[in-house]
Amino acid sequence: MSKSLHKKLLVGMLLVTVIPIIISTIITYQSTSETIEKNLVNSNQQLMEVGMDNLVYYFRELDQMSLSWTFDEELMNDLDHQTLNFQQEQNLEYEIKNLLYQNPNISRVQYSVDNTGDTYYSERNVYLQQKQRVDDLRKKMGDRYRVFELKKYQDEVALVLHRKIVSVPDREVLGYLSIYTHVDELDAFLQRLYEEDENMFLFIESNNTISSYSSEHPNQVNDESVLSILTDSIKDNGQTSGSLDMEVNQEDGTALFHQDQYEDLSLTLVKFIPFTIIAEEAQSPLQQIAIVQMITVLVIIFFIYFVSISITRPIHRLMKNIRSIEKGDFEVKEKGVKREDELGLLEERFSSMVGRLNQLVNKEMRLQMEVTTAQLKMLQAQINPHFLYNTLQSIGTIALKHKLPDVYQRLISLSSLFRYSMDLKNKRVPLAKEVEMIDEYLYLQKGRFGDRLEYDIRCTDESLQIEVPKMVLQPLVENSIVHGIERGNQVGRIQISSQLDENMFQLEVSDNGPGFSVEKIAELQNMYKSKEVLSENRQGGIGLMNVLFRLYYEYGDSFTWTIDSEPFENTVLRLYISIKEGDVTRESINRG
CATH class of the missing domain: 1.10.8 (Helicase, Ruva Protein; domain 3)
Incomplete structure (x- = not known):
């Protein structure tokens, strides 16, 4: 009787448990496969969107570079002549080479006079003048002022920007500026968007002409088989991004596309993922699910058997x-x-x-052991800075013994900077401390850049006693050095000044770097109003915006700021803080 009950219990529990698991496994397998494919498409779409933003930024930089001539009044006056004299040709040669060496990816800069066909161009270590027909350029440009294209140049693919140079104000066409760039940087953008066995295609439509570039054939341009990928289903579907199934090189797969516009320039990214890749992506997790389900079934079978014979215990x-x-x-x-x-x-x-x-x-x-370990790590974190301070001082002493006072002074400056930045006790310090720290910082940078860096600090005694958030000056000065001196050849001048006018504290930081355009200043003001936090992936303005946000959160509406910028002349950032009694140190009160 007991054996009969045991068999019925065992068979019944197996049927009730294992059959639903098998059914759920089949359903899970199908739904998981669809979900993985959908997630793969979504993740690639997001990746392509980021890549497109980088491409638009890249084309915008080239476009703005080509506009630099139009702001040079002396050059435009030279180009307005039908025939250039020796001095004018020398000026043109200088401007062409200046454009050529602004970016290491630029391989050729060419200027063709519209009426005479005189063509001046410069490649790396080469500058020539020759006659050349400009009919093709006129036809290619049409009524557009700027055209992009991909073309073969010296057995390699080059991205070429053509721009009309027109006189002001009669808008007469003077000539055509052409900038040839290697596609290395363009290829680097695309390589971040695809993996092995995937293909990435870029289509550029400018003035009703489509150029193409593919990761599979980086040395070919405008290949008919590649151009055929940009079907009407992609161009005219009314969506900026999407996916569709298609065949490329006799292989079936999914084509993901993303489109964007930069002014009249249309850019389309197409990423082709073969179905075999999608299947491989889904295969691994699906196999894991199947293994887990099989193990679960085996465990359940064993458990049922064990329970059926071990229902009771003594x-x-x-x-x-x-x-x-x-x-x-x-x-x-x-x-x-x-x-x-x-x-x-x-x-x-x-x-x-x-x-x-x-x-x-x-x-x-x-x-308890983890708590003890954490406490030990905290103790180590406190010991390490002191070790570094002492080590720097020891090295400085050795430098002094070897009669190297300059090395000793720089080590002392570096030690002071390190000690100041690692001091987490004080969140606000007198401006005098900040100025002392930034003087050490500029002293170290002066040793690096030499005569290319000039700086001047002018602060009134009253303003030096104002308490400000710690490390508020260093990001601003570092921006001036990084964007003004590291990326240029001219002498960089940085001036820091402060003053206290009744209850209004004013701090200024100015330099002669590239500064900000009107559009960039407006963008920074909008970010400040919306309190938009910048990510590290976004280029430009991170250090400045962080300082502005810190001051806002510290002082609220009592803090305001302005920027006046004349590129490569004088860019001034002014910070205004309405001072309360608590913002002035005891020392300044005693002076009053």
Whole structure:
């Protein structure tokens, strides 16, 4: 009778448990495959959107570079002549080479006179003048002032920007400026968007002409098989991004596309992912799911079998285990002959409870060990800065013994900067401390750039006692050095000044770097109003905006700022703070 009940229980539990698991496994397998494919498409679309933003920024930079001639009044006056004299040709040669060496990816800069066909061009270490027909350029430009194209140049693919140079104000066409750039940087953008066995295509539509570039054939341009990928389904579907199934190079797959506009320039990115790649992407997690489900089924079968023959446990072993627990022994040991009665279930539940209790005890011990380890790391973090301070001082002493006072002074400056930045006790300091720190910082930078860096600090005694957030000056000065001196050849001048007029504190930082355009200043003002936090991936303005946000959160509406910029002449950032009594140190109050 008992054996019959055992068989019925075993078969019934297997049918009730295993069959639903098998059905759920099949459903899970199908739904997971669809979800993985959808997630793959979505993640690639997001990646292509970021890549397109980088491409638009890249084309915008080239476009703005080509506009630099129009702001040079002397050059425009020279180009307005039909025939250039020797001095004018020398000026033109200088401007062409200046454009050529602004970017290492630029391989050729060419200017063609519209009426005479005189063509002046410069490549790396080469400058020539020759006659050349400009009919093709006129036809290519049409009524546009700027055209991009991809073309073969010296057995390589080059991105070429053509721009009309027109006189002001009669808008007469004087000539055509052409800038040839290597596609290395363009290719670097695309390489971030695809993996092995995937293909990436870029289509540029300018003045109704389409140029193409592909990762599969980087040395070919405008290949008919590539141009055929830009179908009407992609161009005219009314969406900026999407996907469709298609065949490329006799291989079926999914084509993801993303479109964007830069003025009249249309850019389209197409990423082709073969179905085999999608299947491989889905295969690994699906295999893992299948393995887990199979293991689960096997475990359940074993568990059912075990439960069916071990429903009851002897109660005296349960009591013995309770006594062992009272003595601190959490290990449950099963001994003797197993009984098949209802008491076995109670013993099993008890064993499970003891196991969980043992896990909790072990977990508590691990937590205590982790707390101890964390405390030790905190102690080490406090010791390491002191070790670095002492090491720098020791090196400085050695430099002084070897009669190297300049090295000694720079080590002392570096040690002071490090100590100041690592001091986390004071969030606000007198401006005098900030000025002292920035003087050390500029002293170190002066050793790096030499005569290319000039700086002047003029602060009134009253303003030096104003308390400001710590490390507010260094990001502003660092911006001036990074964007003005590191990226240029001219002498960089930085001036810092401050004054206190009644209850209004004014701090100015100015330099002669590239500064900000009117559009960039407006963008910064909009970011400040909306309190938009900049990410690291976004280029430009991070240090400045962080300083502005810190001052706003510190002073609220009592803080305002302005920017006046004349590129490569004088760019001034002014910070205004309405001073309260608590913002002036005790020393300044005693002076008053």
